[in-house]
Amino acid sequence: MGQRHLFMVATCLWALSCALPLAASSHDALLRINLNKKSLNYEALTEAKLARQQDEDARRLLLKFGGSDSDAVPLVDYLNTQYFGVIGLGTPPQNFTVIFDTGSSNLWVPSSKCYFSIACYLHHKYKSSKSNTYKADGEKCQISYGSGAISGFFSNDDVLVGDLVVKNQKFIETTRESSVSFIVGKFDGILGLGYPDISVGKAPPVWLSMQEQKLLSDDVFSFWLNRDSDASSGGELVFGGADPNHYKGNHTYVPVSSKGYWQFNMGDLLIDGHSTGFCAKGCAAIVDSGTSLLAGPTAIIAQVNHAIGAEGIISTECKEVVSQYGEMILELLLAQTEPQKVCSQVGLCLFDGTHSVSNGIESVVGKEHVGSDVMCTACEMAVVWIENQLRENKTKELILQYVNQLCERLPSPNGESTVSCHEISTMPNLSFTIASKTFVLTPEQYIVKLEQSGQTVCISGFMAFDIPPPRGPLWILGDVFMGAYHTVFDFGKDRIGFATSA
Numbered sequence: 001m002g003q004r005h006l007f008m009v010a011t012c013l014w015a016l017s018c019a020l021p022l023a024a025s026s027h028d029a030l031l032r033i034n035l036n037k038k039s040l041n042y043e044a045l046t047e048a049k050l051a052r053q054q055d056e057d058a059r060r061l062l063l064k065f066g067g068s069d070s071d072a073v074p075l076v077d078y079l080n081t082q083y084f085g086v087i088g089l090g091t092p093p094q095n096f097t098v099i100f101d102t103g104s105s106n107l108w109v110p111s112s113k114c115y116f117s118i119a120c121y122l123h124h125k126y127k128s129s130k131s132n133t134y135k136a137d138g139e140k141c142q143i144s145y146g147s148g149a150i151s152g153f154f155s156n157d158d159v160l161v162g163d164l165v166v167k168n169q170k171f172i173e174t175t176r177e178s179s180v181s182f183i184v185g186k187f188d189g190i191l192g193l194g195y196p197d198i199s200v201g202k203a204p205p206v207w208l209s210m211q212e213q214k215l216l217s218d219d220v221f222s223f224w225l226n227r228d229s230d231a232s233s234g235g236e237l238v239f240g241g242a243d244p245n246h247y248k249g250n251h252t253y254v255p256v257s258s259k260g261y262w263q264f265n266m267g268d269l270l271i272d273g274h275s276t277g278f279c280a281k282g283c284a285a286i287v288d289s290g291t292s293l294l295a296g297p298t299a300i301i302a303q304v305n306h307a308i309g310a311e312g313i314i315s316t317e318c319k320e321v322v323s324q325y326g327e328m329i330l331e332l333l334l335a336q337t338e339p340q341k342v343c344s345q346v347g348l349c350l351f352d353g354t355h356s357v358s359n360g361i362e363s364v365v366g367k368e369h370v371g372s373d374v375m376c377t378a379c380e381m382a383v384v385w386i387e388n389q390l391r392e393n394k395t396k397e398l399i400l401q402y403v404n405q406l407c408e409r410l411p412s413p414n415g416e417s418t419v420s421c422h423e424i425s426t427m428p429n430l431s432f433t434i435a436s437k438t439f440v441l442t443p444e445q446y447i448v449k450l451e452q453s454g455q456t457v458c459i460s461g462f463m464a465f466d467i468p469p470p471r472g473p474l475w476i477l478g479d480v481f482m483g484a485y486h487t488v489f490d491f492g493k494d495r496i497g498f499a500t501s502a
Helices: 040-054 180-185 206-212 298-308 317-334 338-343 373-391 396-410 421-426 480-484
Strands: 031-035 076-079 082-089 094-103 105-109 135-142 148-160 166-175 189-192 220-225 233-239 245-257 263-266 269-271 281-287 294-296 349-351 357-358 430-434 438-441 448-454 455-460 462-464 472-479 485-490 495-501
Touching: 040 220, 094 105, 094 317, 135 166, 148 206, 166 396, 166 462, 180 281, 220 480, 245 263, 245 485, 263 430, 269 396, 298 373, 298 396, 298 462, 317 396, 338 349, 338 373, 338 455, 349 373, 373 396, 421 455, 438 480, 480 485, 480 495
Parallel strands: 031 076, 094 189, 105 166, 281 472, 294 462
Antiparallel strands: 031 233, 076 082, 082 094, 082 148, 105 189, 135 148, 148 166, 220 233, 220 485, 245 495, 263 281, 269 430, 294 472, 349 357, 430 438, 448 455, 485 495
């Protein structure tokens, strides 16, 4: 997965109306970023989805943190899917609304030298001539997104984050923004909080500059996301600590397994305490403050959607694989065939020695040849589902019936799956295993409610996102998870901590 890969994982975006940074209170010295909420509606969701789907690094958002001897910055929450805050750039400060993004590492804002991009005319632009602390750099750069890019040049200036002044921060002045998301987005730019390993131009992320300039008493930042739609505050982002008022008990820490994104090794996903199988031996996971929902392997998402009664698009290829090859897959598994070799043995995939890969095959319904990615993927999902049911000692008929039902629960092309709002109380709890501890999500926590024309629409908080080995399988734990669990990003010890949100 490249450093600029877009995780198209947000069905609904938290749109934020920006609040100016609040000064740290004298009693706790926290630099706080406050989050304000707006009601969520379908029209705003459509706009936010467009921005999210076409923008890569702008996806991930940072929430407010709290802690003694720390600094916090106020953020605003818009549509329960994006988190924005205001920073100052230059002396005197020029204010910009930015996404605090744990999935990227660069700071960028539109430049006054941006003449040919509509987005620049609709947002605040940085004027270097107005700053007494500006230092020229001039190195050109570009960052690519899922369906667009930004380009510009590097400059250096002071950055005001809350009441912290980060001296001589290297940042990007954009001169071109070729993505619709930058036009409709509520933000001017991005403040990346990932590791320097994925920073374009080797520009240090702001938190690293804070560390080097000894501005923080502790080398951490933390998120608290307030998921109460009626609350005026959307949450808080705190640099230098964690506010004990925002969490219960102690944090469970897990080491960062791969620097760049905030990535760690995760265990299984359980549905009412039962394993879904696919990640039983472990999966990689990324904590992403800018991803609205939870994204994971399609094989697991289909099981989740089946368990909660979510409606997806019927996959013809999936049902045909079950019809044509289901019994053969089942028999091979009963014969103790290694699961990763099953699909190659039935002719739907090739086996490269470690895992299945696509293979050009003829369509089961016709004459033309089709790309086998879909058929191979469907087979691999069927193997996971059948293997999981065999552990439950189900009969062949029940297993194939169940797998066929899962095919019907595959997500729609955009990833959304709707559920009945009246059935939420009957849905099972879902649990992630992290550091040998179980982190439970209740239906009220993983179902997202949207307002559409005066009516409430409920969607599954889970979306399909497949990354092949060796980088995958991969989970992206977005706002749905971070809303339930206060999250600490400890860059001093390269670890991530989770505690129940207060």
